[in-house]
Structures are given as structure tokens and as C-alpha cells.
Amino acid sequence: MQIDDARPIWAQLVDEFRRRIAVGDWRPGQKVPAVRELALELGVNPNTVQKSLAEVDRLGLTTTERTAGRFVTRTTAAIDEARAVLAATTADGFAAAAAGLGMSLDEATALLAQRWNSRKEDR
Amino acid sequence: MNIPAIEVTNLTKSYRGRAALRGLDLSLPSGRIVGLMGDNGSGKTTLLKILAGVLSDWDGSVRVAGHVPGPESKALVSFLPDASFLPDTHRAADSIALFERFFADFDAAKAREMIDFFGLPWDRTLKEMSKGMREKVQISLAMSRRARVYLLDEPISGVDPASRDVILRGILGNLDDDALLVVSTHLIQDVEQIVDAVVFLKDGSVLLSGAADDLRDEHGTSLDSLFRKVYAS
Numbered sequence: 527m528q529i530d531d532a533r534p535i536w537a538q539l540v541d542e543f544r545r546r547i548a549v550g551d552w553r554p555g556q557k558v559p560a561v562r563e564l565a566l567e568l569g570v571n572p573n574t575v576q577k578s579l580a581e582v583d584r585l586g587l588t589t590t591e592r593t594a595g596r597f598v599t600r601t602t603a604a605i606d607e608a609r610a611v612l613a614a615t616t617a618d619g620f621a622a623a624a625a626g627l628g629m630s631l632d633e634a635t636a637l638l639a640q641r642w643n644s645r646k647e648d649r
Numbered sequence: 650m651n652i653p654a655i656e657v658t659n660l661t662k663s664y665r666g667r668a669a670l671r672g673l674d675l676s677l678p679s680g681r682i683v684g685l686m687g688d689n690g691s692g693k694t695t696l697l698k699i700l701a702g703v704l705s706d707w708d709g710s711v712r713v714a715g716h717v718p719g720p721e722s723k724a725l726v727s728f729l730p731d732a733s734f735l736p737d738t739h740r741a742a743d744s745i746a747l748f749e750r751f752f753a754d755f756d757a758a759k760a761r762e763m764i765d766f767f768g769l770p771w772d773r774t775l776k777e778m779s780k781g782m783r784e785k786v787q788i789s790l791a792m793s794r795r796a797r798v799y800l801l802d803e804p805i806s807g808v809d810p811a812s813r814d815v816i817l818r819g820i821l822g823n824l825d826d827d828a829l830l831v832v833s834t835h836l837i838q839d840v841e842q843i844v845d846a847v848v849f850l851k852d853g854s855v856l857l858s859g860a861a862d863d864l865r866d867e868h869g870t871s872l873d874s875l876f877r878k879v880y881a882s
Contacts, residue, residue: 529842531838531841531842531865531871531872531873532865532869532870532871532874533865533866533869534862534863534865534866535842535861535862535865536862537862562821562822565821566818566821566822569814569817569818569821569842569843570842570843571682571821571842571843571844571845571861572821572826573680573681573682573845574845574861574862
């Protein structure tokens with residue numbers, strides 16, 4: 527992930543961890559890597575990672591068991607919600623950019639459909 | 650976390666009548682990585698030397714790991730000075746042996762691991778190494794003490810970005826959770842992402858300090874831009 531130094535890093539890490547859970551990089555029930563391991567991987571401060579993981583706990587995407595460590599939730603509703611939030615954010619970005627280019631909803635929808643299909647052909 | 654790892658009150662130090670530190674106050678808890686930022690001449694090195702116990706004749710109150718700087722604090726503080734302090738003729742193993750004799754808390758196995766982690770040659774003398782390689786040897790030694798407080802004076806000045814990242818990872822991977830690490834630099838962007846708090850020095854006192862993410866949130870900029878802005882004003 528690319529870190530933006532102008533924004534609080536902990537919030538960016540929360541987004542990154544939510545994304546990993548939403549897209550299944552971290553699978554339901556999987557043990558979350560240790561704080562130090564994540565700090566080294568991302569090149570950030572361990573306390574910042576700790577703070578972010580606590581927030582991901584609070585969002586219900588992970589649970590911490592005192593002795594065993596931290597695990598991705600098995601509650602599919604929580605993961606579905608994270609995926610929905612991620613998808614909505616991405617859609618917002620596209621909608622804002624398309625509107626900024628002066629496109630109508632119909633034009634934007636048609637464009638999306640066209641690109642969607644060409645994406646399939648690429649694969 | 651009852652006593653701060655570093656507690657400084659009204660610290661003043663002059664060199665032949667010229668003030669290097671002017672009534673500086675600072676309190677830093679354990680378990681943090683703190684960036685000590687400031688231009689050349691702002692007092693960073695003087696402050697670190699006093700905390701390390703290698704500079705005397707100052708006024709004010711200083712406690713490091715609960716002690717006035719001296720033999721007791723030195724046993725708990727690992728100081729990496731700005732200038733090279735190892736003989737040119739040393740190979741890495743000679744320096745490791747030297748540290749083993751000097752410091753009771755030195756972990757030679759860990760130092761050897763770090764030398765390998767940095768990919769440094771065992772068969773070359775320091776004189777035959779590049780600047781970046783020498784820095785890595787010195788960091789390996791400093792981080793291999795089981796200290797309560799680590800004071801690193803410009804540990805990554807003048808190394809290339811790839812080396813910088815490796816050095817930062819070496820530091821992150823070898824720091825105990827409850828130790829305090831103070832790293833000084835005049836290039837904030839070098840340490841921007843690993844510090845959880847910063848202290849900006851100017852003309853021998855604290856201009857601004859705070860938690861890194863709080864400052865980013867409050868000012869909407871990177872620490873690097875914030876630093877440039879507060880120094881310009």
C-alpha cells in the first residue's frame with residue numbers, strides 16, 4: 527500500500543486492513559499477523575498498527591482473544607458490510623469523476639457497462 | 650509506564666557563553682519512537698549527548714530511565730553518535746567483540762544476525778566499507794544492546810533510499826515494545842512513517858511537539874511540510 531504522509535497513518539491502516547478482509551486476503555477465521563510483523567511489512571510504527579487493529583476490532587471485523595491472539599471474524603454480515611463500504615467508496619470516486627467530466631448518469635452507466643465488458647474480454 | 654523514560658526540565662547548556670540549549674523542557678514515555686527534528690545548530694546533538702551522559706556542565710534537571718546522566722543511566726542507554734566511533738582497522742567481528750567487553754546488556758548473537766540482515770561483509774575492515782555500510786555496522790551494534798533508551802543521532806544521514814528502508818526495518822524489527830527510541834534527523838521524510846511522536850527544536854528549545862498522527866490531522870499536512878512551515882514562520 528502507498529501511504530500518504532499528509533493524512534493520519536492509523537486511519538489509512540484501518541482502510542487497508544478492512545480492504546484485506548473485504549477482498550479475502552485475510553480470510554474469515556484466519557489469524558491476523560502480529561503487530562510487529564505488520565509494522566515491518568508496511569514500514570510503519572508498531573503503536574500505529576496497534577491502534578488501527580483496535581479500531582478494526584471495534585468495527586467487528588476482527589476479534590481478540592486474550593491468549594490466542596487476533597482473528598478475522600467468521601460473521602459474514604460484518605465482512606459483507608466492509609465489502610459494501612469499499613464498493614460504495616469506489617463507486618463514489620467514479621461518480622464524482624464522471625460528473626466532473628460533465629457526464630449524465632445514463633452516459634456514465636453506459637460507459638461503465640462498456641468498460642465492464644471489455645474488462646471481461648481482457649481476461 | 651509510571652516514570653517517563655526521559656524527563657528534562659529547564660535544561661540550559663552553553664559553549665563558551667554561546668547558548669546551545671535554552672531552558673528546554675521535554676518528557677517522553679517508554680514504548681515510543683520519537684523523531685527529534687531540527688535544523689543544523691538547533692541543539693539536537695547537544696541534547697542527545699547530555700541524555701547519553703557524555704556531555705557535562707549543563708544546568709537544569711535531567712532524568713534518563715530514572716537516573717541523572719551518569720554511570721547508572723549509561724548502563725541503560727544505547728547511544729549512537731553522529732560521528733564514527735569505531736577504529737578504521739576493525740572488521741565487524743572486532744567491533745562486536747569490543748561491544749561485548751564494554752556493555753553487559755550487549756547481545757552478540759543479535760548483532761551478528763543484524764550484520765547478516767544488512768548483508769554486510771565479514772571480511773572487510775570499516776575503512777574498506779562505504780559510508781552506508783559503516784552506518785549499518787554501527788546501527789547493528791547500537792540496536793543489539795538490551796537498553797531501555799536508544800538515542801540515535803542522524804543514523805540515516807547520507808544513505809540512499811534503499812539503504813534507508815533496510816535500516817529502518819532493522820531498527821523496527823529489533824526494538825523492544827517497552828523501550829524508548831529517539832532518532833534525530835534534519836530530513837523528516839526519512840523517518841516520517843515510523844515515528845509516533847515528534848519534537849521540533851529551534852534555537853535550543855522545543856518549538857513544537859506532539860503525536861505524529863494528531864499533528865497530521867490537525868494541520869492536514871505531512872510532518873515534513875509542517876516542519877518547513879513552522880521553521881519559515
